[in-house]
Amino acid sequence: MSDTTPPTERLKVLVVGAGAMGSQIALVAALAGHDVALADVDADALDRADRQLRERMSQQVAKGRRAAADVAAAFDRLALHTDPAAGAEDADLVIEAVVEDLDVKRELFATLGQVCRADTILASNTSSFVPSRLADAAPHPERFVNLHFFNPALVMRCVEVVRGPDTSDDVAARSVAFVEGLGKQPVVLEKEINGFIANRILNAVRDEAIRLHEAGIASVESIDLACRTALGYPMGPFELMDLTGIDIGYRTKLARHAETNDPADLPSRTVTDLVEAGHLGRKTGRGFYTYDTPDQTTGA
Ligand SMILES: NC(=O)c1ccc[n+]([C@@H]2O[C@H](COP(=O)([O-])OP(=O)(O)OC[C@H]3O[C@@H](n4cnc5c(N)ncnc54)[C@H](O)[C@@H]3O)[C@@H](O)[C@H]2O)c1
Missing domain, CATH: 3.40.50.720 (NAD(P)-binding Rossmann-like Domain)
Incomplete structure (x- = not known):
């Protein structure tokens, strides 16, 4: 039991x-x-x-x-x-x-x-x-x-x-x-590295998904679909960002940039636009996707 x-x-x-x-x-x-x-x-x-x-x-x-x-x-x-x-x-x-x-x-x-x-x-x-x-x-x-x-x-x-x-x-x-x-x-x-293992991999997948979308290669829905049906992910990177809160990833990127000063660490245009518009994902009812009702139990 x-x-x-x-x-x-x-x-x-x-x-x-x-x-x-x-x-x-x-x-x-x-x-x-x-x-x-x-x-x-x-x-x-x-x-x-x-x-x-x-x-x-x-x-x-x-x-x-x-x-x-x-x-x-x-x-x-x-x-x-x-x-x-x-x-x-x-x-x-x-x-x-x-x-x-x-x-x-x-x-x-x-x-x-x-x-x-x-x-x-x-x-x-x-x-x-x-x-x-x-x-x-x-x-x-x-x-x-x-x-x-x-x-x-x-x-x-x-x-x-x-x-x-x-x-x-x-x-x-x-x-x-x-x-x-x-x-x-x-x-x-065995050695320390920022982000450790799981979050580094998660972040790399998320960044690549955003790059593909911003380059007009495929829609948010299609990229999530590929991750779910080809890679066996339980949810696509855009669905996951909506669930955890788009502002969380945005703040993490800003903090990382403040440390490295590397422009590659800045949040993407798409994410910045969503955060500035207050579209933070499920908790506000809109992020990469639109939801019928905001879900205040999601996000960190
Ligand atoms: N939330 C996540 O998804 C997650 C996942 C993995 C690791 N973490 C890490 O766990 C840590 C806590 O995150 P969280 O999400 O639980 O934060 P939280 O904001 O939910 O809780 C932090 C708690 O710390 C207390 N606190 C602040 N200063 C204190 C002090 N000097 N002494 C005692 N208590 C103090 C606050 O009152 C608060 O209750 C962070 O370092 C975070 O990076 C968070």
Whole structure:
């Protein structure tokens, strides 16, 4: 009934940031048998996370996908805190999932570095910053690694384990064992690179789809059709951009351009026009496609 795998070792895990990612990562770890502290500076975010996680688990129990006893035990192992360093002195592993702001993350790791043991693994779930941008914020950069979960973390199996230049073999191996113990699939990057693996490939496909469309080679519908029927994608790149929110990819491109200054990293004309017109995809009722009613549950 339960799809969780018992952990080889019961760890004390601190997850900092109770938003879309951190809340689900924390529950994944608790379901796998670890003792988890979930911390957020915003008490409302913790309340929201608790409510959403409990609703989601009740639905899974009602559908027979999880045993009620497993879920109850997981919530017993999950404690909520408004102090971001709660329990950090005992933690075996810290997973940071706070806002995507380098200064906020570095400040948090500096604080954690003063409290955590020297052998505590410090991990970030960031999508944008390679380990070397964060690892030196705390002492012992060899214990730093990126553990990049995908959204929704309760469902998606892949976790990219991104080694920085200083990450030790021991920390990489313990990180892989932790991810396997969650019942997830670790994918190790031996060297850091912006975007990691999955998002780089996704972005390359998206950029090529936009280029084909802008060159007048084929319609949005035809390009999506080719991806679905020839490549076996569950949805085409334009359908996916509409689902995740066109503004998200637009902002990612602008951030990348701010770092590289390479004009090739700027958002495309088509995407810029859509964002400026407020056509952000499903959430506004229009993006590359038009929808009958806006869907406020989509987008990040
Ligand atoms: N959303 C996604 O699809 C996705 C996927 C993979 C990775 N990520 C990464 O996960 C991280 C979090 O993303 P999210 O979408 O969950 O963000 P979110 O905005 O939903 O949540 C961020 C949370 O961090 C909290 N926070 C901010 N500063 C804090 C601090 N100093 N201490 C404690 N809590 C603090 C906020 O109150 C908020 O609840 C980001 O680094 C992002 O790149 C996001």
